[in-house]
Amino acid sequence: MVAIVPRLRINSPRLKTDFDALAEIGATQSGGVTRVALSNEDLEARAWFANRIEDAGFFVRDDEVGNLSGVLPSKQPNARTLLLGGHLDTVPNGGRFDGSVGVLAGLECLRTISEAGISLPCHLEVISFTDEEGWWQSFFGSLGMTGTLQPHHINDVQQDNAAFRAALYRAGIRVSEVGRAKRDMNDLLGYLELHIEQSKRLEQANIDVGVVTGVVGRSTYVYTFFGEGTSAATTQAPDRRDALQGAAMFITQMYALIADEYPDGIVNCGNIEVQPGTFNVVPAEAKLRIECRHQDSDILNEIESRLIRMAQDIALMYHLSVHVEQMYKRQVAIMDEGILRLIETVCDDEQLTHQRMVSYAGHDAQILSPFLPTAMIFIPSKDGISHNPKEETDWEDVENGANVLLQTILRMAEHA
């Protein structure tokens, strides 16, 4: 049984000093940060983080996929580990908060607990996961840690594979050894991640804390409509078999369907490529990149099916054919109800307003959630802007979030 210390508070100026120092590593002229995974800047940030861990008297831990941790060990024999996490990597010209807040607040919680002389029945480990943003391979670190990294994650990457291998090697990660990064999940008590919301829901509702119930499932598809590339001049309207006309109708109807029937879902048509693509030829081919997100597996599947049927109906109407290929499916991730309630209790005690919400963006928490009790704490993002130099969160919200994290750690440890 841990003595709860309700008035324990993180050291906000010390956290702010870390935050500002980290934001300098890879700082861009526009006020953002470029610290893509395994880059010079990312390696510099890791070295800086390792120094902060050692300065605080904790153990540095790393693994075969490049995850980097600071550990405050418990004195109890056979103690399990409570993980707190985030990531030091960013998208190109991204913001200062995304990923960093989770890592730095976690470290600050370890320092605060350690300084207060509190002895916990579990180890505390603050972890920075490798390449959360997917410059090379999204969630590389958390996939490695959970033993779910597949060969195609290394051999079929968006970026050039040889360059990825070279970048891994330079960071001390050997492809032949990544399988050894897998940890025994029985050793882990749970995973907590503090993160900015990246959308406007908290700000608009004037709520302090988002209690994340899950991460939406995500599927991506390539839809290709096929028509006939006849002369635009001499093909009469009824004879046009215009792949782009069908595609445009599909896009229009897709957004209408989501607005009308699935307001909690998200779809995006991010690209369209047309062949042959000249002024005076009816488009013979239109290739669309489609993405769907929803918090409910069944509804996500339903949206996917209805969009496919809609495309088929439109193809029929415009005398086209359509080919649909699923490129990627990420299952819905569900957070641990017990921890969610703990977080809500903490917020109430701290007199912070809170609201349950899903995360539409992906996070390492979704990779861990099938394996151990996992939860995320959101704090407001100004104007919902993220992955952008204008990403901003009031410092008071960061401080609140870090204190909610601290108290949640203490209460989880109580049940360890």
Place this chain on the structure above:
Amino acid sequence: MVAIVPRLRINSPRLKTDFDALAEIGATQSGGVTRVALSNEDLEARAWFANRIEDAGFFVRDDEVGNLSGVLPSKQPNARTLLLGGHLDTVPNGGRFDGSVGVLAGLECLRTISEAGISLPCHLEVISFTDEEGWWQSFFGSLGMTGTLQPHHINDVQQDNAAFRAALYRAGIRVSEVGRAKRDMNDLLGYLELHIEQSKRLEQANIDVGVVTGVVGRSTYVYTFFGEGTSAATTQAPDRRDALQGAAMFITQMYALIADEYPDGIVNCGNIEVQPGTFNVVPAEAKLRIECRHQDSDILNEIESRLIRMAQDIALMYHLSVHVEQMYKRQVAIMDEGILRLIETVCDDEQLTHQRMVSYAGHDAQILSPFLPTAMIFIPSKDGISHNPKEETDWEDVENGANVLLQTILRMAEHA
């Protein structure tokens, strides 16, 4: 006064022999023809055509833009010239009829008239224009002949400019001398062009001959919608500023407007390019290539204006901006009413059914029509297919068209 010889007929087997021989030059495996302007195949076709002209005892004429003619001179002093034309060049893997029929039927008319010992008060000249199809520069030959070739026609081409210069030079065309190809229009009596229809109107109405009243005007535009490239995951629906969503609505509404209010007009969105173009980012930019055609100048202008207003309204609705740039405008071309009536009379005498129609495709006739009395005779295209190996016209229709051309020549000569 010419003696009209109503029962005079072209030599159909001789014309067919020429047709088959020409179709061999640049023949493709799929039964089409690749004879793009100034290519080896095009130069071979010109040499073949020059031989046919000389075999028939006519004069070969060429000019500084590579137009190649056969001339049957009149014995009358100060005679003017009646031009009959077409083009030997094709699009890549195009058909056997487009362009060729006009050239070969014109040559056959000269041979038929010459053989019959008919002495006309005008010179007859069958001309093949350079690069009608625009592999380098559409209507290069007819623009040169009418003195309307502009510096940008040589210096701003779709293809690589250096290669165009080299191709011209190899064909004996010197850029510094193209201005000398301009002819005195007072020396010319008129221009007649026999061509396949390239659409289905004659076939569907079971009509033998199309009497072309004009060539539609054509304008091309680049429309660019600008939105904001935010995260598709975390941008809530009301905050999306999706350039592609607006563009898709524009395409959908554009075709609806034309179908509802301008059934004689043609629009085409031939391409769309999206930035940044990934699954999970809201499209920040969508660039559309739009083409409009109509036979009436005022209505063409009206369509163009309404589409621009429509794009602006849609941009407003989706919180986008839109930039519209006109790339090209070709004025409506109007054929000579006097010659149209002659053609109709000839058809009636020949017991061929006929119908007035516009041409949606471009032809050299449209370049010549502002300068001299011009007319075109259309014969049916099977299934309206053109610019394709499957381009096909019944030989009987070619024969009918050539005889209509022959009789029209004789009647025009009567009024020379």
